Amino acid sequence: MRVIIVGNGVAGTTAARLIAEHGQGVEIVLCSDEPYLYYPRPRLIDLVGCQVNPEQMPQFPAEWYAQRGITLRLNCRVEAVYPEKRQVLFQNGDVMAYDRLVLATGAHAWVPPIPGANLAGVYTLRTLADGLALCQAAHQAKRAVVLGGGLLGLDTSSALLAHALEITVIEVMPRLLPRQLDAEGAAVLQARLEARGLRFIIGEGCAAIEGDGHVKQVVLQSGRILPAEMVIISAGVRSNIALAQAAGLACGRGVVVDDRMQTSAEGIYAVGDAAEFRGVTWGIIPAALAQARVAASQIIGEAEVRYEEIVPSTTLKVSGIDLTSIGEVNPQAPGYTEVRFSQNGVYKKAVLREGRLVGAILLGDRADVRAINQLIAKGVDVSPYAEDLFRPGFDLMALART
């Protein structure tokens, strides 16, 4: 059996590894349109922050693939998929037949239709090539504007501080990380980031990026002008679905899959940022890993392994600021209880529904992350201890073990 995997990000590489480890007599072809061995994208933040150099980016050496019998085709875009013939067409004109196909094509940075977004000096951060371009530009610039105060925007901005730039983050929503934080937590985080040297303009959007061929300034909706030599747009991602769409597969925001990661075409699976399950494309690594495991299991014949929705958990990587946001942190419906703790730049919040934890914010203290994750996953009834959850000395881990 030949399995072709399109995309060597975390989802494609994990699927290849698991099929190679557990499948018998499976030929695996893993291809990417990028020229690089698999690198974890969070490491791009370290690259931009001058913590690692490009040679340190790959997760595995070239031998790792050969030792597992994985044929790697880099710089090799898949141009078309023909589901009826079970074939793919590569960029160089090669046609290859598959028995199973895994679409792990990931996502790309979304650039909103802002006038001037196509000027030189405007960047996004998704690939190693983007990271290298950003580093090079940051060496020469004095002022940068980052559009977007989400996780990636804040990680990127903080990393750019290593280049001694003056950095202003623009967030159109009324606070930072609106999906991961509440108002109180966002205020604590903003104060800590300002203390590190970042500047923020919150609740105002960018009207235009201006320059004569190259960025000179950002114009805000109020008319305020921010001079800048570089602009980084961090406005979210969109799944790479063009290949699947052209092949006639059912697509929404992502390639639609069932709980076996099976797309609408027999023998074709989709995983990671490219996949849409029950209307959701998560865009985070835990989902990509879980989905890759399911697709790999299905392909090697473990049909009973199905995908179950994960509880999303995200972490900010700004060194010295620990922030983890898990599950539902801003419930809008009635029937939820919230427990808060705030002291000396540490902010914690637990969200309970029917006595069970369904979400949490842990800012400035990572100690409880494991216990909280377990309490959420196990659905432990914590109502008798609700007021004690964040009391210093209270053993959350012991509660999680019950």
Ligand SMILES: Cc1cc2nc3c(=O)[nH]c(=O)nc-3n(C[C@H](O)[C@H](O)[C@H](O)COP(=O)(O)OP(=O)(O)OC[C@H]3O[C@@H](n4cnc5c(N)ncnc54)[C@H](O)[C@@H]3O)c2cc1C
């Ligand atoms: C800077 C940064 C930091 C991040 N930090 C975190 C974090 O801390 N935690 C977290 O959970 N998530 C984080 N993410 C998101 C996370 O990286 C993604 O969820 C993850 O990379 C998704 O993996 P994937 O394999 O589905 O897709 P991708 O990593 O996007 O890989 C898809 C690959 O397929 C290739 N491809 C696409 N189309 C084709 C084609 N037609 N032919 C050949 N190849 C193709 C693409 O070029 C790409 O190499 C971060 C992302 C970035 C950019």
